[in-house]
Structure formats: C-alpha cells, structure tokens
Amino acid sequence: MSKPQPYELPEFYLPHPARLNPHLEATRVHTKAWAYEMDMIDTPAFEGGPPVMSERAFDTFDYGGLVAWTHPDASKEELDLLADWYVWVFWFDDHFLDTFKHTGDMAGAKEYLARLHRFMPVDGVDSGLEITNATEKGLADLWVRTVPAMSGEWRKRFIANTIDLFDESLWELANRESGRLANPITYVLQRRKVGGAPWSANLVEHAIEAEWPLKVAHTRPLQVLSDTFSDGVHMLNDLFSYQREIETEGEINNAVHVMSEYFGLPLQKAADLVNDIRTSRLKQFENTVFTELPALFAEYALTPQEQAKIALYASALQDWQVGGHEWHMNASRYMNQKRGATPPITTTGSGIGGLGTAAANIRKIFGLEAVA
Amino acid sequence: MSQANQHLDRLREHSLEFARRSGMLDLPHVWDEQAFRDFDPALWSALTHPRASWNELVRLNDLHLTLWYALAYVQSTFKPSGDLAGTKAFTRGLADFLITEPVLPRPPVNPAERGLAEAWQNLLPCVASDQLSRLRTGVLQFTDSAVREVANLAQDRIPDPVDHVENLRHKVGLILAPELLLFSLGNRVPSEVMRTREMVAVLDAWTDVAGLNYDLAMYPGPDAVNNSVVVNREFLGISTEEAIALVRRLHGSQLDEFEHSLGQLPVLFDDLRLAEQERAATLIFADGLRDWLAGDAGWEAGRHNQQQTTLSTVPAGPTGLGTTGFRIPAVSALT
Numbered sequence: 001m002s003k004p005q006p007y008e009l010p011e012f013y014l015p016h017p018a019r020l021n022p023h024l025e026a027t028r029v030h031t032k033a034w035a036y037e038m039d040m041i042d043t044p045a046f047e048g049g050p051p052v053m054s055e056r057a058f059d060t061f062d063y064g065g066l067v068a069w070t071h072p073d074a075s076k077e078e079l080d081l082l083a084d085w086y087v088w089v090f091w092f093d094d095h096f097l098d099t100f101k102h103t104g105d106m107a108g109a110k111e112y113l114a115r116l117h118r119f120m121p122v123d124g125v126d127s128g129l130e131i132t133n134a135t136e137k138g139l140a141d142l143w144v145r146t147v148p149a150m151s152g153e154w155r156k157r158f159i160a161n162t163i164d165l166f167d168e169s170l171w172e173l174a175n176r177e178s179g180r181l182a183n184p185i186t187y188v189l190q191r192r193k194v195g196g197a198p199w200s201a202n203l204v205e206h207a208i209e210a211e212w213p214l215k216v217a218h219t220r221p222l223q224v225l226s227d228t229f230s231d232g233v234h235m236l237n238d239l240f241s242y243q244r245e246i247e248t249e250g251e252i253n254n255a256v257h258v259m260s261e262y263f264g265l266p267l268q269k270a271a272d273l274v275n276d277i278r279t280s281r282l283k284q285f286e287n288t289v290f291t292e293l294p295a296l297f298a299e300y301a302l303t304p305q306e307q308a309k310i311a312l313y314a315s316a317l318q319d320w321q322v323g324g325h326e327w328h329m330n331a332s333r334y335m336n337q338k339r340g341a342t343p344p345i346t347t348t349g350s351g352i353g354g355l356g357t358a359a360a361n362i363r364k365i366f367g368l369e370a371v372a
Numbered sequence: 373m374s375q376a377n378q379h380l381d382r383l384r385e386h387s388l389e390f391a392r393r394s395g396m397l398d399l400p401h402v403w404d405e406q407a408f409r410d411f412d413p414a415l416w417s418a419l420t421h422p423r424a425s426w427n428e429l430v431r432l433n434d435l436h437l438t439l440w441y442a443l444a445y446v447q448s449t450f451k452p453s454g455d456l457a458g459t460k461a462f463t464r465g466l467a468d469f470l471i472t473e474p475v476l477p478r479p480p481v482n483p484a485e486r487g488l489a490e491a492w493q494n495l496l497p498c499v500a501s502d503q504l505s506r507l508r509t510g511v512l513q514f515t516d517s518a519v520r521e522v523a524n525l526a527q528d529r530i531p532d533p534v535d536h537v538e539n540l541r542h543k544v545g546l547i548l549a550p551e552l553l554l555f556s557l558g559n560r561v562p563s564e565v566m567r568t569r570e571m572v573a574v575l576d577a578w579t580d581v582a583g584l585n586y587d588l589a590m591y592p593g594p595d596a597v598n599n600s601v602v603v604n605r606e607f608l609g610i611s612t613e614e615a616i617a618l619v620r621r622l623h624g625s626q627l628d629e630f631e632h633s634l635g636q637l638p639v640l641f642d643d644l645r646l647a648e649q650e651r652a653a654t655l656i657f658a659d660g661l662r663d664w665l666a667g668d669a670g671w672e673a674g675r676h677n678q679q680q681t682t683l684s685t686v687p688a689g690p691t692g693l694g695t696t697g698f699r700i701p702a703v704s705a706l707t
Contacts, residue, residue, distance in 0.1 A: 167569060180632065183625035185580060188534050190573075220516050231534065262625075273608075280532040280607070291527065299460070 005335045006243055007256075007268040010275035012236070013282055015318050018326035019072035023079045028064030031083035038141065039134040040091045045098030052095045063087050065330070069323035070200075071316075074207050081145055082207060088138040089165065089196070092116075095135060096169050109173055113166045119143060120159050122152055146206060154202070154211050161199040168194045179252065187258045188231065188277070197230035201317060208316045210309035216300050221292040222310070228285040229317045233324055235278035239271055240328045243335040282321065289314045375667065377418035379426050386430060387414040387437055394490065395483035396441050401448045403441065410678065412671075413437045419667030423660065424556035431495050432552040435507075438487035439514055439548075442466065445484055446518045451595060454526035456519070463515035470508045472501070503551060503559065510548025517542035521598040529597070536603040540583035541576070549582070550575050553660050560653035564644055570636045577630035578661050582668055584623040589672040591616070630665075634658050 021027075035041050041058055042051045067074070067082040074082060100109040119127050119139045124147040131137045147155055171194075182190065192198075205211050212222055238255035245251035252258075255277070260270035293314070297307050377383070388408065391397055397405050417433035424432065442462075450459040462484070468477050469489045474496050480486040488511075499507065517539045524531055531539065554561055565571055587600040596602060600622070605615035637658060641651045 171569065183622065183629065184533075185537055185622060185626060186577070186629055189537065189576065193572075194569075220520070227538075276607070277532070277534065281534065284532065284535055287527075287529070292523075 003243065003247070006247070007271045009239065009335070010272050012275065012325055013279040014322050014325060015282065015286070016322060018069055018322040019319070020326075021068035021072045021074060021079055023074070023076040024064055024068035026076055027068060027079045027083050028062070030080045031063050031087055032058060034080070034084050035087050035091075038088075038091075038138040040087065040095075040138065043134060045095050046102050049098060049102065052098055053091055058087075061090070063090075066327055069327045069330075070320040071204075071207050072319055072323065073316075078207055081142070082203060084138070085142055085146075085203060088135075088142055089199075091138065092135050093165075093169055097173060100173050106174065109170060113170060116166065117159075117163065120155075120162065122155050122159065124148060124150075124155065149209065150206060151211055151214065153214055153217055154205060157217075158199070158202045161196075161202055164194065165196055165199060181252055181261055182258055184258060184262055187253070187255060188234075191234050191253075191255075192227060192230045197233045198226055200233070200320065201226045201229055204316045204320060205313060208312050210312045210316075212313070213300075213302060213306040213309060216296060216302065216306075216310075219296060219300075221288050221296050224288045224292070225285060225314055225317060228281045228288070229321060231281040232278050232285070232321050235274050235281065236321075236325060236328065239274055239278070240335060242267075242271070285314075285317070375419060375422050375663070375670075376415065377422050377424060377429055379429055380414065380418040382426070383414040383418055383429060383433055384412070387417075387433060390434055390437065390487070390490070391441070394438075394486035396487060398483065399445075402444050411440070411675075413440050415674075416440075416668070416671045419671050420664040421553065421556045421660075422663055422667065427498070428556040428558075431491070431498060432556050434487070434491035434494065435511075435548075435552065438484060438491050439511070439545075441487060442484045442515070442518070446522065447594060450522050451525055454522060456522050456526045459519050459522040463519055466515055467512060470511055471496070472504065499555060500559075502563075503555065506547055506551050510545055510551060513542035513547060514545060521595065524597050525595070530606045531598070531603055533600075533603050533607050536598070536600060537580065537583070539598070540587065540600070541579045544579055544583045544586060546575065546579045549579070549664070550661070553664055554657065557653075557657060557660055560649075561657045562644070562646065562650050562654075565640060565646070565650070565654055568640055568644075570633065570640050574630060574633040574637070574658075574661070577626045577633055578665065580626040581623060581630055581665055584619055584626065585665075585669055585672060588616070588619055588623065589676055627665075630661075634661075 032041075035053070035058060040053055041055050043053070044050060045052050063083045063086050064079075066086060067079055071079060071082055096109070096112070100106070100112075115129070115132075116135065116139060118129055119136055120143055121127050124143075126144060127140065129136070129140075131140060150158075216222060235255055242254050242256045245254045246257050255274045256267065256270045259265060259273050260267055263270070263273070265273065289311075293310060296302075297310075302310075388405075391403070391408055392405075397403055397408055400407075403411070413436065414433060417429060417436055421429055421432060446459060446462070449455070450462070462482075465481070465485055466488055469480065469485055469492055471477065471492060474493055476489055476493075480489045495507070496504070520539050521543075523529075554566075584600055591599050591601040593599065600619045601612065601615045604610070604618050605612055608615070608618075610618070637654060638651075640646075641654070646654070
C-alpha cells in the first residue's frame with residue numbers, strides 16, 4: 001500500500017517485548033495440512049463460486065504466525081490446535097457469508113448455525129451428528145481435541161462466546177447495520193460485546209492449561225481482565241486498520257473514525273485519543289492484577305495453585321496483547337510504515353489473496369484483516 | 373404529577389413505614405425522617421412505574437428503596453474515609469439475603485439488611501426462579517459497583533470513561549431496573565425477545581441515559597471521583613464546563629441511540645414469529661422504558677429544584693438537567 005498514511009502511528013504502550021514461539025514453522029506446516037484435510041482450501045462456498053480460501057490467501061494470512069506471536073510458550077501440539085481454531089473461525093465466517101449471501105436463505109442460515117451449535121456438546125462427548133460440510137468437520141475435530149481438558153464451566157463460556165460470533169455473522173448477513181455512526185460509548189462497549197477477543201481469551205485459558213478457578217469465575221476482577229484485554233486488542237487493531245477500513249473498504253466502524261467524527265478532531269488527534277484509551281485499558285488491566293487480584297485471592301482463600309493459574313492467565317493475556325502488536329507491525333497489509341524497526345518475518349506469500357470480500361467482522365476483532 | 377402512579381400517596385405512607393421499621397431513619401448522617409421525605413423515593417417509584425398495580429409497585433419500590441438507602445449509606449459511611457474493607461463487609465452482608473427459599477440465613481444486623489430481607493421475601497413468592505436469579509445478579513452488580521467506587525476513592529484513582537460507564541451501568545441497574553419494570557408490567561415480554569441483540573442494545577442505551585442523567589444531577593457532589601463529568605474532564609484534559617457539555621451531549625447521543633434501537637424492535641417481531649399479544653406486550657414494555665426515563669429525569673429535576681430552593685448550594689452550571697432531547701411528555705408535565 002503506497003498511499004500516504006492518514007496519520008502517524010502513536011507510540012504504543014507495551015508492557016513487555018513480544019516473543020515468538022519456536023514452533024512457528026512446524027505449526028505453519030501442520031495447520032495447512034489440517035485445512036486441506038478439512039476440505040477448506042480451494043473449496044468454493046457454492047458450485048461455480050470462487051474458493052472461500054485459496055492456498056495463496058491461506059499462506060499470506062499466516063495463521064501460524066498469528067498464534068506463534070500471541071502464544072509464545074505454547075507446546076507444539078497446543079500451537080497446532082490454536083492455529084487450527086483460528087483457521088476454522090475465519091473459514092466459518094467467510095464460508096457462511098459467501099454461502100448465504102449467495103442464496104439469501106435466512107432460514108437456512110439459522111438452521112446451519114443451530115446445527116453448528118449441536119457440534120459443541122457441553123458434556124464434551126462426540127455429538128454423534130453426521131458431518132455434512134467442512135465447517136462441521138473442522139468443528140467436530142477441534143471440539144474433541146479441545147474440551148477433554150476443560151471444565152463444564154469453561155465450555156459454557158466458550159460456547160457462549162462462539163455463539164456470539166455466529167450471531168455477529170447472522171447480523172451481518174441480515175445487513176442490520178444501518179450505517180449509523182456510533183457514539184464513543186456505544187462503539188467501545190459494543191465492539192467488545194460482538195467481538196471475538198473474549199473468545200481468544202477463552203483459548204488462552206486452554207493454551208496455558210490454567211482455567212479460571214470455579215469459585216471466582218463469576219467475579220468482576222476476572223471479567224475486567226478479559227474486558228480490558230479485549231478493548232486493548234480492538235483499539236490497537238483500529239489504529240492499524242483505519243486506512244484499510246475507511247479509505248479502502250468504506251467501513252465506518254473504526255474507533256479513530258468514530259472519535260474524529262464525534263469530537264470533530266483531526267485524524268492525528270483522534271488516533272492519539274484512541275491510543276490513550278488503549279493505554280488506559282491496559283493500565284486498568286495492570287491495576288486489576290496488582291491491586292484487585294491479591295484481594296480476590298484472600299477473599300476466596302485461593303490455594304497457591306489457583307493463584308498461580310490466575311497469574312499465569314493474566315501474563316498470557318499480556319503476551320497476546322504484545323504479540324498482537326508485533327503481528328500488526330510485521331504484517332505488510334497494515335499501515336505500519338512509521339515504526340518499521342522490526343523487519344517483517346512473515347515471508348510466506350507476497351501476493352494479494354482472494355479471501356472473502358464480505359467478511360470483515362471476525363478478523364477485525366482478532367486484530368486481523370482479510371487480505372484485500 | 374399526572375404521570376405518577378395512582379397509588380403514590382399510599383406508597384409514600386408505606387415507604388415511610390418500611391424505612392422506619394427497618395431502621396433506615398435512625399442514622400441521621402444517612403437519612404432522618406425529613407431527609408427521607410425530601411428524597412421521596414416513593415415518588416421516584418411512582419414516576420418511573422406509572423402503570424404498575426399496587427402489588428407490583430410496592431414490591432419493586434421496596435427493593436429500589438433499599439438500594440437507595442444502601443447507596444446513601446455507602447456514601448456517608450465508607451466513601452469519606454475510603455473504607456474498602458467496610459464496604460466489602462457491608463455488601464457481602466447484603467448478598468446473604470438474596471435468598472431462594474423463604475428462610476433467612478441469619479437475622480439481619482443493619483437497616484439495609486433488614487430492608488433487603490423484607491423486600492426480597494415479599495418478592496420471592498411473586499417471581500419465577502429465572503427472574504429471581506436475574507434480580508439477584510442485578511443486586512450483586514449494584515453492590516459490586518459500590519465496592520468499585522470506594523476502591524477508586526481509596527486508591528485516589530480516577531477511572532477512565534470506559535470503566536466509568538461500565539460501572540455506572542451496574543450502579544443504575546442494567547439488569548435490575550428493566551427486570552423490575554418487566555415485573556411491574558406483568559412479565560408479558562417473551563424471554564427470547566429480551567435476549568436478542570436488538571433488545572440488549574435498547575437496554576444498554578437506556579441504562580446509559582439514566583446513568584449520565586444521574587451523574588449530571590449529582591455533579592458536583594460529595595463523590596469527587598466517580599462521576600462522568602470528572603472522569604471525562606480528567607481523561608480528555610478539558611475544563612469542567614466542557615466536560616459538563618460533553619456529558620450532556622453523550623446523554624443526548626445515548627437517548628438517540630435508545631430511540632433508534634427501539635425502532636429496530638419491529639424487525640424482530642417477524643424474525644421471531646411473535647404472536648400479536650407478544651408484540652403488544654413488547655411495545656408496552658418499550659413505552660414503559662420511555663416512561664421510566666421520563667419519570668426518573670423528572671424526579672431528578674424535582675430534587676434539583678428543591679435543593680436550589682432549600683439549600684442554595686447548587687452550582688449555576690447545568691440547569692434543566694436531563695431535559696435536553698427528551699421527547700417524553702412526563703418531563704414537561706413535571707416542570
């Protein structure tokens with residue numbers, strides 16, 4: 001992208017440097033093989049249609065790189081699983097919209113989603129349902145690999161967050177977005193709600209084998225960790241993707257745009273404001289860790305093991321946060337010229353892929369954009 | 373006062389009696405009888421629930437009244453010294469009385485507990501278990517917001533605007549207030565409607581309108597940290613006047629958002645294949661939400677005027693709070 005950037009990227013607050021998982025290359029190989037096995041690569045959503053995910057788009061997207069930056073300490077097996085989840089969720093989104101935009105079959109879309117829901121039984125046992133498409137095939141495979149280690153409570157939370165992603169796609173399919181510009185309150189809180197970052201935070205629990213202890217799973221401090229993490233991820237992505245979304249895609253749901261319009265600010269000032277919000281959310285994350293978690297531990301008399309789990313969870317969310325930043329800095333598709341101190345390490349694919357045109361929401365949430 | 377519930381007078385008598393027997397008027401730094409009469413929580417209930425029948429009105433009133441008291445108690449007892457431990461002990465004590473069976477776990481030991489125990493026991497036979505569970509969550513969110521406010525004061529920490537709006541939602545009752553409104557209207561809205569994204573958007577905006585209105589009315593108040601005016605002023609580095617103007621604008625924006633979101637509801641009716649009665653009930657609830665906001669704003673404005681005449685300590689800045697942008701008849705009827 002050679003257009004001039006609309007603003008200079010602000011100085012990002014980073015709690016610590018990002019680290020890259022050493023299994024990156026092996027996971028890249030694995031997840032591509034998995035996607036082939038699940039019939040996701042070069043498969044059209046409908047007969048005669050373009051592939052939902054071409055091989056080149058798959059490579060350019062670099063799912064392995066995403067999870068390797070955001071989960072630096074995961075084992076090879078775990079990193080493979082995480083990469084496959086992200087492949088699946090992006091496949092799901094693109095495929096869903098391609099399919100049902102083509103047919104316009106809203107009732108069919110709902111039925112399709114209801115079926116997917118049944119592939120995630122809370123008891124964790126194989127649903128026993130007959131597999132009828134690649135999305136179901138992928139989900140069934142992931143479910144069996146993911147849930148045995150997790151409690152019913154975690155499954156419920158994860159299912160709820162996955163369903164939120166389904167709803168978001170359905171909403172998008174119905175084209176319910178009215179083109180109204182959100183005000184700052186609605187924007188930040190709504191983005192969190194429809195976002196996938198809480199879903200990512202659930203996967204962090206799996207990745208580090210440190211589930212929220214049951215007796216505190218309902219408490220505000222843990223929710224705040226997940227929420228402030230999500231806000232941080234979203235604001236960061238909005239700062240990087242403004243040019244793509246606003247100038248190229250005609251999107252209006254971007255924090256920089258919302259702040260600029262609502263407060264009548266020049267773009268640079270709006271970007272700085274969004275960055276201030278991001279920083280503030282990360283500071284609140286830290287404040288929660290340092291002042292509220294010790295009180296929570298005492299109040300609920302958590303064992304040292306339980307305390308360690310929560311500390312590890314918080315630290316892993318920080319890893320995700322800084323890894324997400326690194327990912328954006330290295331991805332050629334973002335406006336990141338100003339701070340190109342780190343040379344791009346993702347060298348797979350250089351061309352422009354054909355990843356779904358309609359689907360912007362889910363990837364936007366994860367701090368990723370489709371390859372335009 | 374034509375918009376107030378017809379049972380207002382009876383509710384005032386009942387409320388005074390309720391407050392008296394639970395001991396809410398015994399601590400003059402919180403409330404005494406005169407302060408209670410001036411505050412007039414029964415008027416708030418009657419204005420926000422103009423159509424409720426007596427049985428529902430009295431029940432929702434007693435719960436709201438108890439929480440008003442808890443708010444005043446936290447403000448006067450824990451906030452000045454930033455007593456976080458005291459706040460936590462107080463709110464944990466309240467949680468003990470959010471019971472599912474009509475048996476008290478222990479005798480209540482303070483006015484808020486006595487009020488809650490009585491209000492909750494009276495609700496128990498009238499609500500189904502899922503509603504009870506949501507009401508419980510709502511009360512816990514409320515008490516949690518008090519803990520967070522005191523924690524901010526204790527740490528001398530001014531929350532950022534996102535943090536504050538979230539906490540404000542819990543304080544004014546994102547879950548609790550709509551649930552009690554549904555209850556007051558006979559619980560006729562299908563639960564599937566309440567779970568939709570459209571309705572969630574309505575209730576988010578609705579709660580923010582109430583919360584921002586509350587903050588505007590309370591500024592400048594005894595709490596110099598937990599207020600939208602302060603929070604936005606500090607975060608954005610603007611003047612107090614600019615911050616007040618901004619909060620009023622946000623209030624107006626969320627009111628627009630509320631009305632806009634209400635406008636999306638009819639789309640749901642077909643999506644969910646609702647029966648005529650269910651559609652009608654949902655529209656009545658929508659009107660109930662409007663009435664509630666109007667009643668709440670009118671009550672705040674009334675308090676504001678009253679303070680102006682009795683205390684003359686009210687700042688000159690924001691006048692006619694909460695009235696900008698209101699398309700709701702009750703406000704004009706009140707002022």
